[in-house]
Amino acid sequence: MTLHVLVLGGTTEARRLAETLSTADGPRVTSSLAGRVTHPRLPPGEVRVGGFGGVDGMAEWIRAHRVSAVIDATHPFARTISFHAASAARATHVPLLALRRPGWVPMAGDRWHPADSLEEAARLLPELGRRVFLTTGRMGLAAFAGLDALWFLARSVDAPEPPLPAHTEVLLDRGPFSLEGERALIHRHRVDVLVTKDSGGEATAPKLTAAREAGIPVVVVRRPPVPDGVPVAATPEEAVAWLSALEG
Ligand SMILES: NC(=O)c1ccc[n+]([C@@H]2O[C@H](COP(=O)([O-])OP(=O)(O)OC[C@H]3O[C@@H](n4cnc5c(N)ncnc54)[C@H](OP(=O)(O)O)[C@@H]3O)[C@@H](O)[C@H]2O)c1
Numbered sequence: 001m002t003l004h005v006l007v008l009g010g011t012t013e014a015r016r017l018a019e020t021l022s023t024a025d026g027p028r029v030t031s032s033l034a035g036r037v038t039h040p041r042l043p044p045g046e047v048r049v050g051g052f053g054g055v056d057g058m059a060e061w062i063r064a065h066r067v068s069a070v071i072d073a074t075h076p077f078a079r080t081i082s083f084h085a086a087s088a089a090r091a092t093h094v095p096l097l098a099l100r101r102p103g104w105v106p107m108a109g110d111r112w113h114p115a116d117s118l119e120e121a122a123r124l125l126p127e128l129g130r131r132v133f134l135t136t137g138r139m140g141l142a143a144f145a146g147l148d149a150l151w152f153l154a155r156s157v158d159a160p161e162p163p164l165p166a167h168t169e170v171l172l173d174r175g176p177f178s179l180e181g182e183r184a185l186i187h188r189h190r191v192d193v194l195v196t197k198d199s200g201g202e203a204t205a206p207k208l209t210a211a212r213e214a215g216i217p218v219v220v221v222r223r224p225p226v227p228d229g230v231p232v233a234a235t236p237e238e239a240v241a242w243l244s245a246l247e248g
Contacts, residue, residue: 003027003068003247006061008085009043010034012203013099014073017236018043027243030065034081038158058088067092069246071239072230073099077137077197079224086227095246098232099239101200103223104208111217118143121195121219125150128217129193133186135207136197136221141165153189176203182210195219 005021007014009031021029022044029045032052052058062070072085082098089096106112113128115121118136122143125132131151134144138156145163154160155171164170169189185191194211196204198220211218226232233239 003243004066005029005243006065006067006070007031007043008070008072008074008081010036010040010078011073011075011101012201013101013236014071015041015043017071017073017099017239018045020236020240021045021243027068030067034078036158052084052088055084055087055091058084059091062088062092062094067094069243070094070096071099071243072096073236073239076100076103076199076223077221082224082230083227086230096230097239097242098226098230099236100226100232100234102234103198103200104205104220107212109212109215110208111212111215113217113219115219115221118221121221122147124219125193125195128219129191131190131192133189133191133194133207135204136195153185153191177206179206179209182207183213186210186214186216191216193217193219195221197221198223 005027007018007029010033014031018029018031021027031043031045031047033040033049035049052061070085070089072082074081085096113124115124118140125147134152134154138158138160141154141160142163144165148166152165152168153171154168155173157174160170193216194207196218208218233242
């Protein structure tokens, strides 16, 4: 019987996994996107868009579409969907794997300040700088909204959700970003502190190198945990090996 793999996506790794699995003798693959990005880069194979309607909705979808395995390849900071996937997989007795790219590791010369949330990042900022390069995405910027004495360059793929800090310049752009480009942004806007989530991956890592070169501090928001008991793969290749082992 052909496996039907549900890939919870919205990341480069999810797309790469769908590409790798989309061979003539590969499993049936459905990629699921939340529908947040206006023009997403679509993976090959079947694609469904939009929320499932919570744990019960996802469990229902898994049963109705005879899903044989779920790979949660969502962004490391997409916490709710990962916990929903863990509950739905448990309820339907379908194996679940989390595909999580490794987090970034500081290097000599880095001035990183870890934070457990965007709110904690906002609390740290006034001590660290005045001109902030904010790269945490379009959601949750309300955490910074009260920081009227600071200036922000807020970069996101789609327009950020208000409320925003009083002094904000919005930069709509999507990675991958080049080191030259990141250096130029920091220089042109006289950025003196960077805020990032620990998203990991290469596409958005050059900002960390540019910050190190410029000697500016970086507030790094830590990742939420993977739900208990869910095995983790670091690469699409490891996820394919997990699927192959299921097929036995
Ligand atoms: N958070 C980030 O920093 C970030 C960055 C880059 C990309 N993304 C991608 O953007 C999407 C949304 O992220 P988020 O942080 O808003 O997620 P979230 O807070 O974990 O999820 C909120 C709700 O959105 C729906 N949802 C999320 N991902 C989905 C998916 N792949 N397919 C179908 N429904 C999904 C679910 O709705 P229902 O309860 O109705 O099922 C979920 O309960 C994710 O797919 C993630 O991979 C997130």
